[in-house]
Structure formats: structure tokens, C-alpha cells
Amino acid sequence: MIVVMRVDCSQQEIDAILERLRERGLAGHLSPGVERTVIGVVGHTYPELKDMLELLPGVEEVVPISKPYKLSSREFRRENTTIQVGNVTIGNGDLVVIAGPCAVETEEQVLATARAVKAAGACMLRGGAYKPSTSPYQFRGLGEDGLKILETARYETGLPIITEVMAPADVELVCRYADVLQVGARNMQNFMLLDEVGKARKPAMLKRGFANTIQEWLLSAEYILSQGNHQLMLCERGIRTFETFTRNTMDVSAIPLVKRLSHLPVLGDPSHGTGKWYLVAPLAAAAVAAGADGIMVEVHPNPDIALKDGAQSLTFENFQRLVAQVNAVAAATGRKLAIPV
Numbered sequence: 001m002i003v004v005m006r007v008d009c010s011q012q013e014i015d016a017i018l019e020r021l022r023e024r025g026l027a028g029h030l031s032p033g034v035e036r037t038v039i040g041v042v043g044h045t046y047p048e049l050k051d052m053l054e055l056l057p058g059v060e061e062v063v064p065i066s067k068p069y070k071l072s073s074r075e076f077r078r079e080n081t082t083i084q085v086g087n088v089t090i091g092n093g094d095l096v097v098i099a100g101p102c103a104v105e106t107e108e109q110v111l112a113t114a115r116a117v118k119a120a121g122a123c124m125l126r127g128g129a130y131k132p133s134t135s136p137y138q139f140r141g142l143g144e145d146g147l148k149i150l151e152t153a154r155y156e157t158g159l160p161i162i163t164e165v166m167a168p169a170d171v172e173l174v175c176r177y178a179d180v181l182q183v184g185a186r187n188m189q190n191f192m193l194l195d196e197v198g199k200a201r202k203p204a205m206l207k208r209g210f211a212n213t214i215q216e217w218l219l220s221a222e223y224i225l226s227q228g229n230h231q232l233m234l235c236e237r238g239i240r241t242f243e244t245f246t247r248n249t250m251d252v253s254a255i256p257l258v259k260r261l262s263h264l265p266v267l268g269d270p271s272h273g274t275g276k277w278y279l280v281a282p283l284a285a286a287a288v289a290a291g292a293d294g295i296m297v298e299v300h301p302n303p304d305i306a307l308k309d310g311a312q313s314l315t316f317e318n319f320q321r322l323v324a325q326v327n328a329v330a331a332a333t334g335r336k337l338a339i340p341v
């Protein structure tokens, strides 16, 4: 249920609604919009509540929501959410390009990649220090040493850092180094982790689980939002289908669909979405054409010897070409790169 306040409502009227909800054992989540404030009612609502709330001063209308996700829905917030990370704004229409290695391996590898992707037009550096691996025998990341390398790369290049956090107990530590917390596909329904990321006051990116529906994805977003972290973006990274040529099937349709259902920024990850380096640029272009707020791409100085995801990692040269391509697609749809090259 959503309470839409009148344009000229007062703060006391808003406070009175929140107080009334509290009395009934419900929570009210405020979304102050440009024009008007709306209050998302979270908890077990019932039909009479609508009539009762509509009687209160300052209320324009009360809209019952049948969807199980509320705070992430367009009904709750009509305008697009924008997220500020350093001097980068995500969700304002400009195209954000995030790039970097799958895993942090060495300082030289990360610094070289950071400099190359920055020169090519990326505005944020990615790199995993905690790597979710299907097999325990694969490289699992350098942990805090990896975070320190990312910190050095930020210092050297000025690029903000996005990196994955896998365990609830690590959220505080990763927050000390990261500009954006990444929740990976395998942890999309790690509800304890989602709660902790929701308590953090740090932008976060929630990747879609490879076997999860869009509704489940939005409900996971709801966990983070309902803990008070509203700086949330989503990332489509491919889902598992019967096709075996590709690592995953990049669900490009999810991008405009989720942007219709939700106000949260949506990015596309064509690296995990395809698993093949030569499919990354075409699917990046498709994601941008479909309206993605940004793309996240894996880049490595020498993909042949990458400790993780070499087959889907781009060389510096190929990444430069990709940026030129997505730039052209963005321009064709009246958009531009967040950081022009």
C-alpha cells in the first residue's frame, strides 16, 4: 500500500501518518519526490486501512499494491532513482561503463587495467577480492590484500571501486575499501547478507541470480531497501537456459522490463551474460540499446593467463573498441557516456 501525499502537505502531516502506521504495527518508508512525497506502507495491510489513511490530513490518495515488492516498485517512486558515486551519477540517463578484471590478482595487473580502462572511458573499476567459485579448487580471491590493491588503484586513478562482498560478517570490512558493494548472482538470495548490505550506508549493486525470476530479484532488492539502503542498482548478468554454447543466456529483455517495474537503475553484464569475449561487445551494445543505465565488463591485461574468467575477459584494445561501439549506440538513442572520452 502506498500513501501519496498532497503536493502542499506539511511535515507534521507526514509525521502523523508515520505515527499512525507505527501504532498499527506497520512501517512507513518515505520517498520524498521532486513534486510530492509518497509513503510506502510495509507490513500486513488490510482494506480498511486505505479508508482510514485517506481521511488523514495531507493525504491525496492511498494506492493498494498487489505486487509483493513495494519499495522497489514504480508505484512507490515514479522518478528514476539516481546514485552518486564520487563524481559519477548512475541512473540519470548517462551511460556508466564499469570495467576491470574478474579477480584481483596482483597490484601490477589491477593498476595496468585501471589505467587502461580509465583512458578508454570507464568511470568505475571492478575487481573481486572475495570470489564466489563453483569449485573450491578454483581461485577464491586475495581477501583483504585484494581490497588494499583496489584502494591503491583508486588512489592512483581516481576511479571509484565496486567489489563483491560474500559474507554478512565481511560487510563492514568491505565497506572500508569499496565505493559500491556488489552482491553476486550466487548470493542474490543470501538473505542475511542482503540484510547487512541494507544496513550499510554505501551504494550497492544486486546481480540477478542465474536461476531467479525477475520477481524474486525485486524481492531481494526489497530486503536491501527495507533496511534503509536506498542507493541500490540492479545488474542483469544472464540466466541459465538449455543452451550450452554460451555460459549464460543474457536476458536483454529483463533490462527494459525491470526499468518499467522499478525505479532502480539497471545495468547489464555481458561478460557473465555470455562467457565468450567475442560476444561481449555485441551484447553490451544490445544492453545499451535496451536502455541499460550502464554496463559492467571484465578486462584483463592478458586474458590468456587470467586466474578467473579469462575466456570472457577483453584485452585493453578490445575494450577500447567496445567503448566506441556502446558510445555510438548511446548517441543513437540520445544518450552519452557518463564520463566522455
Ligand code: PEP
Pocket: 102, 128, 132, 183, 184, 185, 186, 207, 237, 272
Ligand atoms: C563477478 O562479477 O565477477 C561475478 C562473480 O559475477 P556473478 O555473480 O554474476 O557470477
Ligand code: MN
Pocket: 102, 103, 272, 298, 308, 309
Ligand atoms: Mn567473473
